[in-house]
């Protein structure tokens with residue numbers, strides 16, 4: 001099975017590592033580097049991937065930035081890509097959970113019963129998504145995030161490393177939660193929050 005990963009960076013390499021553990025042969029495409037990359041050779045650019053997309057059994061975008069990842073997923077879908085969801089062999093996913101297309105579930109992640117992960121999400125290392133959660137498309141749950149039961153995370157939101165969320169909370173679209181946040185109340189869309197409990201981020 002041939003996998004194309006768009007984006008030869010740290011996140012792409014983590015996906016490749018998990019994908020090989022699942023029997024995929026990895027091909028990287030990237031616009032800003034060529035030649036050798038970790039244990040692989042970069043096959044070509046994003047334009048070349050768009051031209052060759054039908055030659056791959058699966059395609060995934062290895063770009064952490066949510067808006068950029070979603071934009072590329074749309075372009076690849078229009079080009080006729082078949083998306084792959086890569087679930088590391090050490091991840092635990094309930095057979096009663098729903099996982100969308102072009103998602104990555106990293107090592108040690110857990111998705112429990114009746115959870116729903118929409119397309120293009122990253123459930124990063126050691127992150128847990130408990131029962132009845134809904135994670136909208138293009139969300140990134142960074143390493144060590146813990147969603148209690150019944151949590152809703154809106155489109156393209158990014159929860160930083162170690163964020164924890166109380167049960168039955170709704171986080172809007174395009175929210176950023178800084179590392180170590182504890183989200184105890186609903187968060188409106190397009191907010192940046194940090195802290196314990198999480199409050200609006202004032203910046204510098």
Ligand SMILES: CC(=O)SCCNC(=O)CCNC(=O)[C@H](O)C(C)(C)COP(=O)(O)OP(=O)(O)OC[C@H]1O[C@@H](n2cnc3c(N)ncnc32)[C@H](O)[C@@H]1OP(=O)(O)O
Pocket residue numbers: 124142143159160161176177178179180181193194195201203204
């Ligand atoms: C495998 C992977 O690596 S996946 C990627 C995981 N990465 C993450 O989770 C990173 C998430 N990003 C963050 O937490 C960032 O700090 C952000 C988005 C909240 C803020 O970033 P910036 O706007 O660049 O803020 P900056 O770093 O300049 O910090 C400004 C101030 O806020 C403080 N601050 C930054 N983040 C936090 C936080 N999470 N909690 C409390 N305070 C914070 C800083 O200490 C600094 O305080 P100071 O002015 O007293 O020195």
